[in-house]
Amino acid sequence: MKSKQNSRILLYIIGIFTSFLFISPFYILIVNAFKTKRELFGSTLTLPKEWMLDNFKVALHKLSFLWVGKSFSIEGVFGSALFNSMFITITSTILIIIFSSMAAWILVRTKSRMSTIVFYMFIAAMLVPFQAVMLPLVAFMGRLGLQNRFGIIFMYLGFGSSFSIFLYHGFIKSIPVSLEEAARIDGCGPWKVFWKIIFPTLKPIHVTVSILNTIWIWNDFLLPQLMINKKGTQTIPLKMYLFFGGYSKQWHLAMAGLLIAVIPIIIFYFFAQKHIIEGVTAGSEK
Amino acid sequence: MNYNKKTFCLFAGPIIIAFLMVLVIPLLIGVYYSFTEWNGRMDQVPNFIGLSNYIAIIKDEGFRNAFIFTAKFTVVSVIVINAIGFSLALLVTKKLKISNFMRTIFFMPNLIGGLILGFIWQFIFMGVFQTIGEITGWTFFQGWLADANTGFWGLVIIMVWQMSGYLMVIYIAALQNIPKSLLEAADIDGANGWAKTRHIIFPMVAPAFTISMFLTLANSFKLFDQNLSLTNGGPGGSTEMLALNIYKTAYTFTNYGAAQAKAVVFFLLVASITMVQVYINKKKEVEM
Numbered sequence: 001m002k003s004k005q006n007s008r009i010l011l012y013i014i015g016i017f018t019s020f021l022f023i024s025p026f027y028i029l030i031v032n033a034f035k036t037k038r039e040l041f042g043s044t045l046t047l048p049k050e051w052m053l054d055n056f057k058v059a060l061h062k063l064s065f066l067w068v069g070k071s072f073s074i075e076g077v078f079g080s081a082l083f084n085s086m087f088i089t090i091t092s093t094i095l096i097i098i099f100s101s102m103a104a105w106i107l108v109r110t111k112s113r114m115s116t117i118v119f120y121m122f123i124a125a126m127l128v129p130f131q132a133v134m135l136p137l138v139a140f141m142g143r144l145g146l147q148n149r150f151g152i153i154f155m156y157l158g159f160g161s162s163f164s165i166f167l168y169h170g171f172i173k174s175i176p177v178s179l180e181e182a183a184r185i186d187g188c189g190p191w192k193v194f195w196k197i198i199f200p201t202l203k204p205i206h207v208t209v210s211i212l213n214t215i216w217i218w219n220d221f222l223l224p225q226l227m228i229n230k231k232g233t234q235t236i237p238l239k240m241y242l243f244f245g246g247y248s249k250q251w252h253l254a255m256a257g258l259l260i261a262v263i264p265i266i267i268f269y270f271f272a273q274k275h276i277i278e279g280v281t282a283g284s285e286k
Numbered sequence: 287m288n289y290n291k292k293t294f295c296l297f298a299g300p301i302i303i304a305f306l307m308v309l310v311i312p313l314l315i316g317v318y319y320s321f322t323e324w325n326g327r328m329d330q331v332p333n334f335i336g337l338s339n340y341i342a343i344i345k346d347e348g349f350r351n352a353f354i355f356t357a358k359f360t361v362v363s364v365i366v367i368n369a370i371g372f373s374l375a376l377l378v379t380k381k382l383k384i385s386n387f388m389r390t391i392f393f394m395p396n397l398i399g400g401l402i403l404g405f406i407w408q409f410i411f412m413g414v415f416q417t418i419g420e421i422t423g424w425t426f427f428q429g430w431l432a433d434a435n436t437g438f439w440g441l442v443i444i445m446v447w448q449m450s451g452y453l454m455v456i457y458i459a460a461l462q463n464i465p466k467s468l469l470e471a472a473d474i475d476g477a478n479g480w481a482k483t484r485h486i487i488f489p490m491v492a493p494a495f496t497i498s499m500f501l502t503l504a505n506s507f508k509l510f511d512q513n514l515s516l517t518n519g520g521p522g523g524s525t526e527m528l529a530l531n532i533y534k535t536a537y538t539f540t541n542y543g544a545a546q547a548k549a550v551v552f553f554l555l556v557a558s559i560t561m562v563q564v565y566i567n568k569k570k571e572v573e574m
Contacts, residue, residue, distance in 0.1 A: 008380075029406055099304075118298065118302065131510075131528075131552055132550065135542060139328045142328070154308070221399065221400070241515075254409065258402055280452065280456070281459045
């Protein structure tokens with residue numbers, strides 16, 4: 001019994017030490033975001049003598065985080081990094097949920113050569129890295145005039161389709177057809193059958209699909225960099241890239257900016273943690 | 287039960303259009319452009335030059351070095367991330383009082399985007415490590431990211447920090463699916479810890495291992511954001527990976543035809559590596 005207790009104590013020590021290692025970057029980020037330049041230069045490890053908020057004022061302004069320009073304005077809000085990130089992420093995710101669940105359902109319920117080919121095309125596309133299509137995509141979308149916030153939402157729909165259809169497809173296969181047949185006998189068309197019966201039963205997959213797509217789109221840097229890198233349409237990662245490039249030797253400002261950039265997704269994590277971990281698990285088990 | 291063509295198009299049509307326009311068409315045009323002297327735009331038909339771009343790749347030292355660096359990085363990070371991810375899963379499933387807290391902490395870095403993550407760690411390696419080095423006097427902590435070697439390990443460290451929590455979640459699910467009765471039966475038969483691990487736990491988590499391998503392999507080989515923000519390929523291109531090399535060939539050196547040929551090679555590499563990996567792992571799963 002004694003050795004068992006000892007091994008548990010050892011596990012606690014390992015656990016606390018590893019947690020400390022994993023958490024330390026957040027500690028570094030927080031304490032240095034509140035320091036003056038001189039104090040940060042003195043030591044990067046200690047707590048700040050005075051918790052300065054000045055860095056955040058500069059960072060919020062330079063990132064156009066909440067609004068564009070010196071003073072608050074409604075138009076300024078619609079061009080801010082936070083608005084652009086939220087607008088693009090939420091709209092894209094909703095469209096991905098709607099259109100990939102629709103497509104997955106009809107692909108499962110239609111037994112034809114066409115539907116098999118389409119399904120395997122979506123699956124095969126998961127092997128295509130973004131760099132393989134990047135350059136022609138930029139030229140093509142530029143030609144079509146889609147290098148804007150609406151265009152990028154359309155692109156996320158295309159890039160998110162494969163994996164999302166794959167997840168829905170797997171789930172829908174397990175739903176018995178009898179439910180739909182009964183509704184059809186009662187005179188429901190396919191549109192009504194899908195929205196009244198199928199869509200609500202897909203709830204667990206909606207959660208998985210929305211979480212995986214939200215994390216990906218929210219953090220995506222390269223596609224926005226190539227498509228919407230203009231004042232007023234930039235997302236948080238884009239603004240952060242520009243900000244960091246300009247202030248890399250002013251670590252106190254850079255840290256404040258990075259802390260601001262990280263806060264929204266951390267808040268999201270604490271509210272949806274259970275769903276996020278379940279979603280990741282479900283997404284990987286398919 | 288079948289639906290007619292009209293219904294099929296109504297339901298699947300919108301996403302097929304998006305899919306064709308952002309993936310299939312650019313991929314096909316891209317393959318064509320890789321055989322031309324392309325200027326990066328679609329305003330004119332570019333000159334067809336056959337295999338010249340591909341022949342140039344063979345002579346391109348930057349691309350070769352990027353390939354070697356990427357391959358090394360992928361091998362090391364796949365092993366390290368899986369080992370640590372699996373260990374974290376074992377640790378968290380030991381029913382300690384701090385298990386839930388640890389799970390939250392270990393997974394958290396995964397939500398931070400690669401670009402921002404790279405910037406945070408740039409400061410840690412260059413600023414904080416410097417401070418630690420000055421306090422302790424250990425040269426180990428000095429000059430991080432100033433050469434290829436520390437740049438390499440810097441990238442491995444940030445990928446471990448970011449991805450091992452994700453793998454932990456996958457391995458936890460697999461560990462929890464092992465029937466308790468199986469382990470109890472092994473206990474009665476007098477199996478020791480290693481025997482249980484080798485003959486019960488490993489075979490039972492093999493499917494999770496296939497997925498984790500796939501995820502880490504693909505993510506490491508295709509790494510871009512972290513590479514850009516942590517080292518930007520420097521110093522002197524010594525930590526440049528394939529994706530960044532393609533990006534720079536196009537946007538820094540405006541050599542679009544060559545960049546597109548590299549992109550096609552990159553696609554073939556990614557597709558074949560991931561297919562081979564899944565095939566081998568699936569085969570191993572059965573054998574175990």
